[in-house]
Amino acid sequence: MSDVYVCMYVLCIIAHIIFLFHFCFQHLAAQPNLFSSLTMTLFNLLLFGPPSNHWAVMRPMLSLMLASESSFQEYKNYLLSTQSNENQAKLNETLNKLLLDVNRSLDSANRDRFTQKLTAFRVTARGFLTI
């Protein structure tokens, strides 16, 4: 009898977890551009916002990028389109550098590496970007 309970309980938890994720997914499906608008805001804050906020802003950027790689691509295209031809090449290079050596995981080493890259990216990009 107790075995059945245990089995049920485990099943319940599994169902629960999968379910939870589907709820989450459903919410996000209702607003497909949520991640891309967040990406846009975070990058704008990083590049043009007050320096005091940078540490906070950088924190979710890796997970956001991994959760929605297309949002990042979208932002990249957008940012490139606002720049002159000469700057586009530079920007493209800087953006590529940003992703160098960063892999698809959220362990702390990878997070730290990405944060460093973001700092460097900010400094370089602010050198030539124009609004």
Place this chain on the structure above:
Amino acid sequence: MTCANTQFALYHITTVLSPHLYLSLYNKTASDPQQEKILGEHSLALAVRCLSFDFIGTNPDESTEDVGTIQAPTSWRTLLQDPATTELFFEFYATTTPPRSSKAMEAIILLASVRRSLFPTDKDRAAFLGRLITGIREMLSNQTGLQHQDNYHQFCRLLGRLKANYQLSELVKTNGYMEWLELAASFTVQSIRNWQYSTNSIHYLLSLWGRLVAAVPYVRPETGAQGHVQHLEKQVLLVIETYIESMLGSVEAVLRSDGALENPLDDNGSLREQMDRLPVICRFKYGAVAQMILAKFDPLLAQYRDITSRLGNSPTSSAPNDVQQSMAVIEGQLTWLTYIVGAIVGGHSWSSAHMGEGEEAIDASLSRRTLQLAQGMDYRLTSSNGAGRADPQLEQAMLFYFGNFRRVYMFMWDQMSGSSNTGVGSLGGDTLSVGMIVAKLDSAPSTKQKVYLRMFEQMGMGDHTVVANIIVTKMGNNLKFWPEEQEIVSKTLDLFHDMAGGYSSSKLLLTLETVRFLAKNHTSDHFPFLSIPANVRQRTTFHATLTRLLLSPNGEDKLGLTFEQFLEPIITVLGKLGTLPPNDLRSENCRAPLIGVFRDLRGIAASLHNRKTYSALFEILHPQHLPLFSKVADLWYDQTDVMISLLRFLQEFCHNKANRVNFDQSSPNGILLFRYTSDVVCAYGRRLMATPSPPPGDPEIYKKRYKGLSLSLHVLNSALGGNYVCFGVFELYNDMSLQNSLDVALNMALSVPLDDVNAYPKLSKAYYSFIEILFRSHKKRVFALDTNVFLQIMTTVHEGLQSNDQTISSFCANTIDHLTTYFFINQNKDKVEMHKQNKVRERKSFFFNIYIYIYIYI
């Protein structure tokens, strides 16, 4: 625009601008005077804005008045170095009237703050400084435009700034330094004499003198003009003498003006600024300055004694008019002297560079007078049982002195007296002679200790315990006899709190009879200030301080009181309140005791810094008294004062600082604590949600609704984030308290319109930190929300991300991180299924069935 671009643009603006200024100055015939005026004003405003641009992003707060060094870009060099630029502004100043002339002065102040490295060589910089000094000198000797208040104020700022950016050695070398110094001194003297018009500006002038004298040791006497140090000494003494004379004189002038003149003692900001500048200036020629002060202090003290002995036990207000008048003058002048002495003594330096110069002897003779005054005031107050009060301002000045004395001379008690020495400080009691203390030292005293001993020896009031006793007794009597004077009560308690915070001074306090009395009688029967509603904050400080003392090492032994005994009066009140039926508990008689008990407990809880002491309080409150809290929340939900006191106490009580909420593994206390907290939040939240919200735009809406709301979110946040509850157990054992409190809190949070969330900073902090905790540890609850509600939350988070407040934007950033991390991890796990979008619905209903089935079954 990037930074480089901004600088470039600003440079262009300024280069374009200066010809414009020229034009407006010289082509007067060409343009219409009105237009020219406007043009001049705008170009100046623009120039000031350009110069004060935060070039390297180091000045986070642009509202501060004092500019630091201006990091102008190198490309501006030619423009700034050009003599014409400086002259242009000086000339513009001379030929216009405020507000344009004072704007020009502001521009000159900014020019005077340009970074050193902008100039290619020291010579260039010296030339630049020379031009500034010449300009200022001319202004001083011609008094150009200084009759205008605005110009005058900016000019004082300029004088103050000059020394900040240039070193004395550089100033000394400029042409006409001596003349400039003399002019500056006579300008200062004149300004101080006319204090009625310059209260706001005096501290800028004092800061110039302070900076000048502070730099003297670093300048070789042979550099620059002959005898410049002596010259400076002479001028400084003149300035100080005028300052003391004028401030003492101000008392009578204010009295006689019958309200027409503002009392400079009432202007707290300026007073503090002036006192900050005094120590350096006065200690430059300390001996001479002290003589000046004593020459004023001694006769005043004698007059004070005389007049108080004539008044006897009657209050000042019952005396004849002329006596009242002269009392007011004496007390007012003593107030100034006490402030001045307090400031100077507080400037004593224990760094080895300054020790051994005998300054402590002068400190001692000044302190002796002040302490005698304190004793006199105290004697009058106690012997007349509170009737013979001194002027409140004098009392505040005394507290200022005590505070400074504590900082400088109350940190060595434990090194100088053995710990066996308890009970010395009984009132007026046995005095340990200084010699006995020396005998107690194990080894030869260090220089520091010698200086310390010499100070008390010179003072001749007894050893440090006796002196501390004078101070603390006075403070105790302040608490007793000034119940309704909030400033005095709160300053006394702040000082008491500071004393209890110091390692040595807290040990000292434990030996004093007054402190023992306070700890044993911390109720409103003995200290009426506790029962005055306006003093509720002070209750918290008072109890926090006493608890801190009691729980310090050996505190219970030395005070002759256990923690339980200390809490007894509070627990008695709690016990009485706990037995009341709801109707009686909501009666008006309970309001004051409830507020009092919660405020006191909050102070006590704030001073618990480790597991042992926290558990002690918990054991006393549990199980008997904890249920009372939710009853009170349920009954008093609409009364802000009671609710705020309760919630603030709970916020403190749930806060796991220094990991103090740390019970045994087998103890259910952490869970119980959460349960009681949850009960309070639920009781209050449900009531609050059932009350209709005030109409939007009601100016009282924060006080009426959001204050309690954000506090209850804070309470829940500290309980949820405290790491002392395993939240899994609630679901496991079907305990609804977690779910209920989350539901209620979410309801509360979501009931606030988005605009209001961001309009009230305290509310936004509570809101976003709650959302962050939800996304961190209670995802299930978040994802189970309706999609629209979920998206509403995400919109606020998106909004909050762009907040200027760092804490808020980091809460939001973390919220996003929790969400996306979760999404990313599960996306990977679930990837295969994710792509089969068409099957999602089917699968969901399948799982849903299992889920429901299992849930019901279990």
